[in-house]
Amino acid sequence: KEKKARVEDAMHATKAAVEEGIVPGGGVALLRAIPAVDKVSAEGDALVGVGIVRRSLEEPLRQIANNAGEEGSVIVRDVLAQTGANGFNAATGKMVDLVASGVMDPAKVTKTALLNAASIAGLMLTTEALVSEVKEKEEKGGGPDAGMGGGMGGMY
Template sequence: LQERLAKLTGGVAVINVGAATEVELKEKKERVIDAVAATKAAIAEGIVAGGEVALLRAGKALDVIVAEGEEKIGIEIVKRSLEHPFRKLIQNAGMDEGIALSRIMAQSGNMGIDVLDGEIKDLVKAGIIDPVKVTRSALQNAASVAVMVMTTNCLITDLPEKTPPAPPMPGGMGGMPDY
């Protein structure tokens, strides 16, 4: 038993990935690498409910802060930005984001929407989870960029290039009937 435990705790795992084509192999290999990194992050700092529910709960926690003026506006901006990933997820699933947001905000804890079936459920029990480290890092990096943008006097960006429309299809050859 001690030998088995030692192999599991300090050992090395080998994951063999196979596929029918080179492209499929590369994709599967990247998925395995991502899964290993997510697992390590979850082991390091734990997990939270996925489906962007953790960010919604973080935004709800800002309601207890008493603020005035610009500080209050800043808190509202942060709250709205914490809702955006959830809204995008729901929108990508083809659901109404306003209705989904109101349904989830009425819930608490790990309750969220499983976008595969549209049902409200405990996301942790359903296996829909995110590593805390990933969620925390995303928030810290977003805050860092926001501070940099707010304290910068000038920003330089590229203007989006307008793509010209495709040329019309050429006409048929002379003397040939049109179908």
């Protein structure tokens, strides 16, 4: 089942890439959009919103770096100093040309994810109540140690 799901995912990603092209993966495409956000002139609450959007564009790369055992904020800073498709390859831990290294995303998928995130954020801001799941503490399975020593009893 997992293999079938992977094949379907690859097929859909390829179709999306053919439709709208590809962008560097690993969150770099979103980071490269930050200068456009920085050019938006706003005041008051709108300025706060622009800041939130700017910060949200950094978050995918920050999480990828954290998951790879790196300090996310440092990696974001380093990638922002790079240009083009250069970014952090979590598999190697190095700064590389991501497209040349095969780390890319369909532009349609990246765009849709950003639009959906903005839509959900807008709904959350205009909703009077929000229902969320509370994670329950998981009990450790199994019983206490039986107190039996190792080896065969009576053999010294």
